[in-house]
Amino acid sequence: MADKQISRRQLLTGAIATAAATVATSAMASQPKNSLKQQSGSGKRWGMVIDLRRCVGCQACTVACKFENNAPVGQFRTWVSDIEVKSYPDTRRSFLPRLCNHCETPSCVPVCPTGATYKREDGLVLVDSDKCWGCGSCVTACPYGARFINSETKIADKCTFCAHRLEEGLLPACAETCVGGARIFGDLNDPQSPASKLIAENDVSVLKPSAGTKPNVFYIGLNHPEIANGEIEPNTWLLDLERNMDDVELTFKGASND
Numbered sequence: 026m027a028d029k030q031i032s033r034r035q036l037l038t039g040a041i042a043t044a045a046a047t048v049a050t051s052a053m054a055s056q057p058k059n060s061l062k063q064q065s066g067s068g069k070r071w072g073m074v075i076d077l078r079r080c081v082g083c084q085a086c087t088v089a090c091k092f093e094n095n096a097p098v099g100q101f102r103t104w105v106s107d108i109e110v111k112s113y114p115d116t117r118r119s120f121l122p123r124l125c126n127h128c129e130t131p132s133c134v135p136v137c138p139t140g141a142t143y144k145r146e147d148g149l150v151l152v153d154s155d156k157c158w159g160c161g162s163c164v165t166a167c168p169y170g171a172r173f174i175n176s177e178t179k180i181a182d183k184c185t186f187c188a189h190r191l192e193e194g195l196l197p198a199c200a201e202t203c204v205g206g207a208r209i210f211g212d213l214n215d216p217q218s219p220a221s222k223l224i225a226e227n228d229v230s231v232l233k234p235s236a237g238t239k240p241n242v243f244y245i246g247l248n249h250p251e252i253a254n255g256e257i258e259p260n261t262w263l264l265d266l267e268r269n270m271d272d273v274e275l276t277f278k279g280a281s282n283d
Contacts, residue, residue: 070148071186072213074223075122077246079207082107082120086199086208093187093198097176102184103199110249121252122208125150125171125184126240133163133172142181148241149188152181168236213241
């Protein structure tokens with residue numbers, strides 16, 4: 026065990042993580058942890074269904090991803106936007122989980138000058154850190170705002186569907202910890218996978234369909250076209266909270282593996 030100093034932003038992240046982990050362990054997602062091993066062998070096409078009817082906006086997925094993938098402070102591979110939809114006389118609040126869509130025809134791939142951004146046969150769109158020089162072309166090309174230049178590594182970063190976990194037959198961290206079971210991950214080429222069944226049985230939508238990228242992240246309950254088309258700017262409260270804690274430091278005992 027070792028004493029560690031953490032900044033105000035790390036404190037915020039740790040506090041949220043503690044709360045999210047407490048809830049997540051008592052109300053784990055309905056998708057079994059070993060469900061990936063039960064799906065088809067070769068010829069996979071990974072994808073995710075997000076059921077907005079079940080999302081409670083707790084940000085457990087955001088925190089789980091941040092800890093699993095060591096995203097820098099202020100940068101997120103996935104997050105949940107808190108959106109107010111104003112339609113007189115009703116004003117409604119909606120939660121919209123966001124992440125890389127791992128598109129069938131990703132706009133980020135052809136603009137990469139070094140070939141660092143590529144698409145695998147299983148549908149995952151990834152970044153080769155050895156080839157990326159951080160020019161940001163892919164960040165600009167992504168219509169979903171899902172990419173960023175990592176402030177620490179100085180190369181392109183994004184959701185990978187937790188590719189390292191998939192290799193072990195595990196779900197992405199966000200899907201495994203989703204309190205409401207709103208994130209359902211699976212092989213879209215397998216009609217018996219939980220994700221495929223949801224797509225077949227429900228009216229699903231994708232974000233910004235006019236972009237023509239054919240996302241492999243589908244939404245159930247995305248009832249506001251203005252949100253799907255990106256006409257409403259989401260309010261991401263995690264960033265607001267980070268900006269409001271400037272000089273906080275905390276000493277605590279924790280594992281010395283960072």
